Amino acid sequence: MEVLKTKYGEISGYQDLEKHASGNPASLIFTERFEIETPVGVVVPQYSVDDHGRKILKPVYFYDNGNLRKAPLQDAAYIETKYGKLSAELVMFYKDGLLKKLFPLNGKLSGYWGEKDEYTLSENLELKLPCGTIRAKVINITFFKNGDIKSITLWPQETIEVKTPAGIMRVRVGISFYEDGSVKSVEPAEPYAVDTKLGKILAYDNDPEGIMGDVNSLTFDSEGNVTSLSTTHSSITVKTASGEQVVYSPSEKESLCSENVAITVPLQIDFPNGKARFNNSASAEYDFSECSFEVIKYEKKAADPRYECR
Template identity: 35%
Template sequence: MLKDKEFYTEIGLLTGVVGERIDKDGILRSCMFKSRNKISHHGEIYIPKYESGDVRTRYRDAVSFYKSGKLKSLYLNERQEIDCPVGKMKAEFVSFYESGRYLRIFPVYGQINGYWSEREEAELLTSYSIEIGEQKIEAKISCIVFYESGAVKSLTLWPGENVDIKTPYSKIKVRFGISFYESGAVESIEPENPVHLTYDACSFFAYDNHPLGIHGEKNSLSFYENGTLKALKTTITAVVLTSEKEEIRIAPEQKISQTDIDAMEVYPINIEFLNQSVRITDSSGYIHEYSLLQFKMGTEQVIENLYQKCGDCSNCSKCSTGI
């Protein structure tokens, strides 16, 4: 450390430092700025956030570092065009692997509040056309995550955006996000509507009426890298397991809504297809696993569940499921 509010770092001298956080070893881990700094990092020039007062400005660190001193993230003073593994795109917040390669890019990073709406934030965005494996995706993107190799790990779509994704089963309309294997194969998606899938001669309708929707890294319908079905959530399909001694039925259940105690809504079950077994997480969160060497698996469709409260009227699909 030089004089007050100036720090030497691996990315150079930082001036006008405020709100600094220093670890027990005396290493600067994060800070904000009250004056302009220019940071050169792996061929790009960045200006971290130093101006405030804008209604959409977040109160957070402008720069953060790994314990090693390597740059971890930058909140940029204004959106700027950067050259990333999928081409040129505008960014307002970026994070890095310790190697210096991009980890996450947020094209916009404004604070949604009573003075700044999601619609106004969306108007700052433009659609990007991105090719990943056999997928060609064109949409407004909230966040893109990379593997350290530069391959795309996930895309989070801007709220209300939809894209068509090719899968071994069919082309599926997707909301919220998509995740990928490093090879470019689709790892998981969040279906816009209930999707009919067949596995081991059983019929499933994949759909989550309570998707996380925050990021595109974990979604309710997932595949193994070879394209076979890995897991799904469903509000419509019940699983029936039959052995010589018993029959077990696990179905999506109606429970009191978490948002309206006077209403009931369906909570999905999660079904994972393992090597020689099936693992089911029921509507209450209890996990059940059954050997497919001992049980024969079948399915039933709980049609009445289709017309129960879904928790998101804007995505109601009861007229388009084809059941």
């Protein structure tokens, strides 16, 4: 096998090599131990399988400039961060070599190794942030190039209590930040009353789409104003200048588990450029200077989604 020359040294034990047009490696699988020195410490890419739920070798990815992009690690490594040394089994980097994201665990979920196995192995992290000290098991942490935390993704079983522009809130799924450390978005763990340009609305998404902490239903601008949210507990009555009245409410759809069971679909509300927009529809945009709005309680009749049908 041809010895592969890289900026990290010569690699002789590898397979499944893919190259960029420049000739630099794009991806490969290591078959021998190889140490890579990074700005956050030395890491050893995975080169053999173990009994930790990882039954296949996973590739390591590189940028076309030769820098490491993404690497599953053979063993957990302690990564140097502004928040201390954090254990990681998968690391990702920006093109210039700075740390982008780390995953404390990187097992292979399969019929024999599932989410509960990973969660059991996961350890609590303690992170001191402007929104408060977070103690929880996390799936991953994303960083800005300056080393500050950009977002945190929590395990589904976890909730944390943090200080947001709307007050102290219980949060699930994740939380994201602006570069100054202020909260950009959260996923409320329960209905929470927030002040908006429409009035006070109970923010809550019973089925959040995001699986990463950088995408959440309740978002704020850099000054702390609500820019978007989901609600299963509030309706909005819009009165236009022409006298038309329109009501926007959460809706219902058939459950995946039973055609006889209806589930609640959240009402999505955004505030783009002095307007209120409902359900991401351009035809449902209303200018604050031309319309009046009233928030009313939505009487919930349907259930929350369930994906474990019994």
